Amino acid sequence: MSLKNIPYKIYLSEAEMPKKWMNVKAFMPEQHDPFLNPATGRPCTAEDLEGVFCKECVEQELNCTDKEIDIPQEILDFYRMFRPSPLVRAYCLEKELGTPAHIYYKFEGNNTSGSHKLNSAAAQAYYAKKQGLTSITTETGAGQWGTALAMAAAYFKLDLNVYMVKCSYEQKPYRREVIRTYGANVIPSPSDTTAAGRKILKEFPGTGGSLGCAIAEAVEKAVNTPNCRYVLGSVLDHVLLHQSVIGLESKIALDKYGVQPDIVIGCMGGGSNFGGLITPFMAERLQGKNNIHFIGVEPASCPSVTRGRYAYDFCDSAKITPLAKMYTLGCEFMPSADHAGGLRYHGMSPVISKLAHDGYIEARAVKQTEVFKAAEAFARCEGILPAPESSHAIRAAVDEALRCKETGEAKNILFGLTGTGYFDMAAYQSYNDGKMKDYVPTEADLQKGFDSLPDIG
Numbered sequence: 265m266s267l268k269n270i271p272y273k274i275y276l277s278e279a280e281m282p283k284k285w286m287n288v289k290a291f292m293p294e295q296h297d298p299f300l301n302p303a304t305g306r307p308c309t310a311e312d313l314e315g316v317f318c319k320e321c322v323e324q325e326l327n328c329t330d331k332e333i334d335i336p337q338e339i340l341d342f343y344r345m346f347r348p349s350p351l352v353r354a355y356c357l358e359k360e361l362g363t364p365a366h367i368y369y370k371f372e373g374n375n376t377s378g379s380h381k382l383n384s385a386a387a388q389a390y391y392a393k394k395q396g397l398t399s400i401t402t403e404t405g406a407g408q409w410g411t412a413l414a415m416a417a418a419y420f421k422l423d424l425n426v427y428m429v430k431c432s433y434e435q436k437p438y439r440r441e442v443i444r445t446y447g448a449n450v451i452p453s454p455s456d457t458t459a460a461g462r463k464i465l466k467e468f469p470g471t472g473g474s475l476g477c478a479i480a481e482a483v484e485k486a487v488n489t490p491n492c493r494y495v496l497g498s499v500l501d502h503v504l505l506h507q508s509v510i511g512l513e514s515k516i517a518l519d520k521y522g523v524q525p526d527i528v529i530g531c532m533g534g535g536s537n538f539g540g541l542i543t544p545f546m547a548e549r550l551q552g553k554n555n556i557h558f559i560g561v562e563p564a565s566c567p568s569v570t571r572g573r574y575a576y577d578f579c580d581s582a583k584i585t586p587l588a589k590m591y592t593l594g595c596e597f598m599p600s601a602d603h604a605g606g607l608r609y610h611g612m613s614p615v616i617s618k619l620a621h622d623g624y625i626e627a628r629a630v631k632q633t634e635v636f637k638a639a640e641a642f643a644r645c646e647g648i649l650p651a652p653e654s655s656h657a658i659r660a661a662v663d664e665a666l667r668c669k670e671t672g673e674a675k676n677i678l679f680g681l682t683g684t685g686y687f688d689m690a691a692y693q694s695y696n697d698g699k700m701k702d703y704v705p706t707e708a709d710l711q712k713g714f715d716s717l718p719d720i721g
């Protein structure tokens with residue numbers, strides 16, 4: 265296949281779109297350690313989890329055997345509103361870098377929520393509706409997840425309460441208004457609608473809130489409201505399953521042109537987009553069918569996999585969610601206030617953590633000014649204004665392409681461009697004004713987080 269025949273954008277027809285998700289766990293030689301119930305210290309049963317999450321999501325969470333799982337028609341119909349997403353050959357970026365590498369990116373920002381999160385929001389809202397629930401709750405920090413879930417809840421006619429970290433609620437009024445426009449109720453957290461919120465308000469009046477507190481409020485509200493469940497946008501295995509649609513579409517598009525990636529790169533917050541992007545490629549890797557180099561990129565200011573411990577920890581700083589064995593900085597770790605690039609989560613998806621621990625994934629940490637430099641270069645030649653989170657993957661893709669320039673290798677590089685950055689202009693402003701700082705935590709800073717790890721084997 266000659267180079268010219270590969271179009272700038274490779275779209276799939278509706279008929280070519282995947283009809284099943286792929287479950288990477290069914291291909292893994294070893295599974296990650298089970299979630300533990302914090303009350304008993306024993307592995308979580310389906311029953312433990314069903315009090316908080318939708319039944320079908322719990323089934324998917326615990327499913328380590330089915331390689332493929334049908335995407336229900338109702339979800340396929342919703343996916344059609346914003347999928348397939350384009351796979352783009354970054355001809356302009358290649359030219360700008362003068363690299364012999366071939367760079368491809370899968371763009372997930374082509375929907376109003378502006379990120380890949382809608383892939384799982386659509387699925388989780390559908391399963392809630394199917395189970396006969398009338399409402400769902402969640403938390404949102406920066407707001408992408410809250411927006412995605414609001415779109416999905418509107419489509420499937422569910423009530424949604426979004427606990428939005430108070431400082432984001434105040435600093436990101438437009439994000440908040442998008443969520444409200446889709447019909448969700450946005451509550452600044454901490455709030456007086458829950459016991460957890462009232463406690464924090466009493467202890468710390470005037471606090472800007474935290475993700476941990478917002479999670480605690482959303483879970484409490486779900487557990488205390490009839491026909492209501494809590495919905496989480498990353499980290500968990502079933503979220504990675506839903507996100508496999510990203511990797512599956514990418515693989516179908518590349519296969520059409522006989523292209524096999526040598527390197528697959530994604531940014532890592534909780535690990536869902538990266539997990540979804542790599543799934544079909546990792547499945548083949550685990551069967552000995554390829555030798556792809558997988559690179560997960562995280563911020564140097566929140567380096568869960570590159571500098572964290574592989575240990576059991578709470579998934580949230582309020583310490584109410586199940587314990588997961590994962591790479592973690594400790595649930596009380598807080599990235600510096602100077603950190604502007606997102607991906608602030610203290611832990612990492614247990615599936616991604618296990619694959620990294622077993623040597624299938626290289627984790628890499630990058631500094632934020634380098635990330636924004638790559639974002640700026642990308643925006644100027646490829647046109648898309650990338651989300652700061654996505655720009656971590658751009659940084660690594662550019663670095664790999666520049667390495668190819670030195671060695672003369674024409675490697676195929678695929679990376680995930682998870683979203684757009686229109687609501688992150690304060691971060692861009694700080695970069696443009698030359699005020700952005702690179703904060704890298706010291707060992708002593710990290711130790712404080714490690715001290716919060718629960719004492720479990």
Ligand SMILES: *Cc1c(COP(=O)(O)O)cnc(C)c1O
Pocket residue numbers: 378379380381408409497498499531532533534535536537538607651653654682683684
């Ligand atoms: C939430 C988000 C991420 C990080 O989440 P993962 O679960 O690690 O994928 C990355 N990019 C964008 C645009 C996001 O909104």
